[in-house]
Amino acid sequence: MSAQKPHLQAVEPDAAQVTEDARVAADQARVGWERFQEIIADDKRIEPRDWMPDDYRKTLVRQVSQHAHSEIIGMQPEGNWISRAPSLKRKSVLMAKVQDEAGHGLYLYSAAETLGTSRDETYEQLYTGKAKYSSIFNYPARTWADVGAVGWLVDGAAITNQVPLCRASYGPYGRAMVRVCKEESFHQRQGWEILYTLSHGTQAQKQMAQDAVDRFYGPALQMFGPPDAESPNSQQSMAWNIKRFSNDVLRQRFVDMIVPQAEALGLTLPDPDLKWNEERGHYDYGELDWDEFFSVVKGDGPLNHQRLAHYRAARDNGAWVREAAAAYADKQAAAQQDAALLSA
Ligand SMILES: [Fe+2]
């Protein structure tokens, strides 16, 4: 008698069942789509278990993971100054700030996970250089004043961008942004205070502060992305309530905020076209160097290669810590299981 293995026999799919399954799936997608539209129209939140269109999910995965990578790579320019901060107080404030950025990265990787993208996959994209991050972090922090300019201008631009994201339609992203923004506002103030101290110090210190502002002003304004006419994805993101304001609107808001702050610092913003426009009720500002922006985005900025190499080295050198932590967690879980068996 030949051995029978019924579970290995190919089973012809029941054509009627296939059609029925397809019909049920189509019905679920239709109901999901209607509900999604309703949530967006009512300006409410989409949560991880809700049905969402593939493009909405993809857009969010891209935005949230790029944001997370920016926080992580963004630790490097200032991290480089922790050992050279001019006093113990400055050192501890800077350490706290850089550590906050690591935390922001982790909240955001978690938010990306809720969209069905594993953390390993997201890390891998940064490691292999496939993923993008904010191009501002490809510029060096050359002097202590640069730490001030990064805090004031870069974290300042980040807040301007991120405050409206607290209302992003995707729940985990919006909620992560609330905490991030609270910490970013501390970052901006510590940067402003570093520059204020320098600009009220010796002539050389004031010059160092001015030089830092001169170098970071343009790239900080470019953090909002290309002009609206060249930013085709913005419209869709705004229709989905992910983005609330266009790149140019946010850039203008930032310029209007920093002009009086620069005056209070006693420093000049390096733009001869910067002047108050009574009619518009805003400051006019000059054309930005978009060729430079796109070349940095493409990978030809001053430090693109160094930033990625440093990230890879840190990740490789930390592999043993992750392995040890995983082995310890396994050991703890096994011990708990044994204890549960013994007490049963
Ligand atoms: Fe941050």
Ligand SMILES: [Fe+2]
């Ligand atoms: Fe920050």
